[in-house]
Amino acid sequence: MQDKELERYSRHILLPEIEFEGQKKLLQSHCLIVGAGGLGSPVAIYLAASGVGKITICDFDNVDLSNLQRQIIHDENKIGLNKAESAKRALNRINSDIKVIPIKRQLDIDEVMSIAKDVDIIIDCSDNFKTRYALNKIAFDLKLPLISGAAIKFDGQVCVFDFRVHNSVCYNCLFPSEDDEQNLKCSDHGVFSPLVGLVGSIQAGEVIKVLLGIGTSLHGKLLLINHRDIDFKTLKIKKDDLCDICS
Ligand SMILES: [Zn+2]
Secondary structure (H helix, E strand, C coil): CCHHHHHHCHHHHCCCCCHHHHHHHHHCCEEEEECCCCCHHHHHHHHHHHCCCEEEEECCCECCHHHCCCCCCCCHHHCCCEHHHHHHHHHHHHCCCCEEEEECCCCCHHHHHHHHCCCCEEEECCCCHHHHHHHHHHHHHHCCEEEEEEEEECEEEEEEEECCCCCCCCHHHHCCCCCHHHCCCHHHHCECHHHHHHHHHHHHHHHHHHHHCCCCCCECEEEEEECCCCEEEEEECCCCCCCCCCC
């Protein structure tokens, strides 16, 4: 690490849980962020600022005026631009030393699988069940940690599935039915702006903790947040012995 990097990351290096070795490991890490929207914004910003050396960020959608209420990585000048490209430009303004790879088109499962083979961790910041189930399957097959977040109205959730751990539970154990009808969309129901910041920040924190083995993660647990009444609950996820994916 050069002097400039030692200074940039000094407040991390001061933490006994991270120190020089942990920061070096972050600089050598590659994260896959799926979704550059409400959750992907804080996740990507914190990981870039923290010095995660390589970030691949996927989003096929373009920035829309109605996104700017909460998708803080984008701004008025990016309306109409692809979200992954917009995110890349914002992240490199925060940290020009890291490599950001934007994926701007919709990928099929094989294409995501081939990208995921090169990463250390997958962060699900998507807004639909189809993607969540696909990422769960990919992370399970590749034995990667998956950090999953969701937010709608005033309700948020975060869960971690560390498939490096033998016999881990999975997203499909938690939500077994693949029923796209149950998809709640922000465009139909609304979402409280700071909630996505809260959920995304917790996801970014779990990414760093899981990569560096710090403290206790949400592995195998579901964090439920109600922002309106500021209520936090953590539930243990039970393994489904009949799960199609992990059993
Ligand atoms: Zn399962």
